[in-house]
Amino acid sequence: MTIHGTPPATRREGGRTRHRVDPTRLLLIAVAAGGAAASLLWTLVTGFTDAQAALAFGVLVALGELARIALPGQREAAPIASAGAIGYTFLLTTGADAAHHSAWQVIAVVALGLALGELPHIAVGRPPRWGDLARRLLIIEIIALAFRPFTDLLTTPSPHWWLGLCVMAALVMAAWLVDSSIAAAIRAERLRTRIGVAFRDELRAQIPIGMAIGASGILIALAASVMGLAALLVFTAPLLVTQVAFRRFAEIRLTYLQTVRALSRVTEVGGYVETGHSRRVGRLAHAVGCELGMRESDLLELEYAALMHDIGQLSLRDPIPSGATVLAPPSEQRRIAELGSAVIRETGVLDSVAELVRRQCEPHAGGGDGPPPLGSRIIKVANAFDDLVGESKDRDRIEAVLQRLRMDTESEYDADVVEALARVLNRPASHW
Template sequence: MTRRSDERAPSDVQSEGPEGGALNHRRNVPFWQTSRPLRAMLVSGVGFAALVALVGTASDGVVDPSVALAFCLVIACGELARITLPGNRESAPIALAGAIAYAFLLSVGGDPVQHGVGQVVAVVALGVALGELPHVAVGRTPRVEDAARRVLVALLLAASFRPLAEYLSLTEPSILVTLLMTVLVALAWLVDVAVSAVLRAERLRTRLWVAGRDEARAQFATGVAISSSGVLIALACTVTGLVGLLVFSAPLLVSQVAFRRHAEVRRTYLETVRALSRVTEVGGYVENGHSRRVSRLAHGIACELGLSERELLELEYATLMHDIGQLSLREPIAGGATVLASPREQRRIAELGSAIIRETGVLDNVAELVRRQCEPLAGDGDEGVPPLGSRIIKVANAFDDLVGDSGDAERRTAVLERLRMDTDSEYDPRVVEALAGILNRS
């Protein structure tokens, strides 16, 4: 079976979905060229601040160079060992904890430290840059917005804490100091969540409040672990010296390994679903790339309509397996286009596919989306209107069944108008208009 033009090798696609599932083709452009203005503003603003801090620190001289070097190396190692969490989120727990600790550092082994805000930003930025170099050397495109967020957190904490510590002559740990650090790091976490939500909403073109809720939920556990570790390292170093930097980084390393394993399990699960979705293509029941194209369209539509990250993940599973019921057919449908089959045959395929998915025992919501994907807008019987995910699958599947991998703009427009003509009975008009918005942008 020949490979169609819409397919690429795994190295040619980039994940942007909730689990890295909505595949977007990489463009051969430098990473600094972007159509996302908010991302560009963040990266350029933080980059300028880091450059000013580096130049200022170099001209004024480094205060406590051995301490600065130790924290810089820890941050660099943490950046080198960064992880990718569910939702395609990049995190560097050890690097960020080290940055927080250096911003809060009062003394090392009883000797007060005198570095200012500029040196904190310079050390953190240098450590992040050094940790990124090995990734760049092996051809991995840097996630500059995530690195910029880590430097921004250090900048906010240093700018709020160090002048206050100097004004109040804070040199030793106390309840007041601990409380102040806790409040400031909590506020910095909220700012970081807000920034990441804005970037996510801009990248996925989803609603800001939905992105904010998803980011807060996704980053809460790691945020607590990183923030508490950063505060503990800063307080411990006042007594134990730089040994505290290593001792209190160890628990965070264990947590990072656990987070990494969790992310790998979920990634493996998603890859299994993707492989299963290919069975209908390999068997000749549907066109090559059909499931992935439907998944991309459905993901874009769902983001337009403001679905949460959990709903996006369930929808991705459902779209990848929405045609798996065709495996029960004696004769494949011509071209695999279920939209051209009779309503009775469509329901039979959907129900058989749902039954197969329910056998997993853990994807009941996905099975329900697949089961009701071919129902009319008002639903069948007493069950009422189908779930929004099912209505999205119905529109995305019908569009790809009629368009396929064709790039003909006139054909796409004609199919879109055909879907609009049936919005009073078959298709959800909101879903169809969201699809129109995606097509207009592309």
């Protein structure tokens, strides 16, 4: 699922779609693939141990990867596969039999399971997101190499059973932080945003599903000591319910965005604004928000508001020429903003978006209510730029409009937002 239209990591050249290679993602894929290849080779040479458990967990990982889900923010997760992989990593005993498999076998089994789970997706034309797939594998590699060499110490008779639980929980927490850091580095590189902001966004996004995956993996491993391999079925069921809930949440978010995009096209179909204006303003506003370090939830509201910023024009008896509200009198701009905000408030769930739309025409210093929100200031700049430039790619015209915006930073436009827009426009279009 793509949340912001065409992924910013792709661009079209000569009629073909080319993927922009991010160095961080490329390094991640290389490290994860290298570890998997080495593990498979080592396991083939030394042979598999506890083949029944390896087969059961491998099948679980494959099925979990087959049922992977797409989450908001262009994230991908395979909760069942990840929980099964963690459970196999932490497996100490299966019933009364001790588990003797090595870290290399864990990595090999998980790699094979992930590969088998990806095949049906590839067969129907859904190629994997290699970065997300490599992250899932790399985290298991880290946990397995840190845990499996010391399993003999945890399986010796001891009343301190909680020690193993504490070690498992600590490793899961550490792996979660590493995974969030890697995801944040990739996100910051892809969206050109600040690494600290991206890291906080990843932590917030991964806390619920990360806790569910980690807890399920540990429970599977501990329960297998008593129930044997039947624990896989018993403790995978709650995670399946959680996965369904996350999938529905992602679908609701996607429906919201699709609805907003449909509403934004009403002004274009009615001839009130130029075709593509709302889409261009939304894309520019999102890129500027990333440049200024806005967090993910604020970026989503900004995108909604930018797409619907002109919806108040539907109340006009005579459309503004070319829909350029920047050329309209201030009183007319305020009326359009107020009417658009009122329409959005009728949804009952987008009040913060309505507020961004209401205050989009205010000077950056604000009035009686103080300075307008950053999102409103960004929309004001992005809208003015597109009103004056449109679809033109003429660099002289773009520079002239930027200079005009800079001249009005004393009274109308936020200087920081204008300079952020200039930096965005100086990058290749595929980067924003």
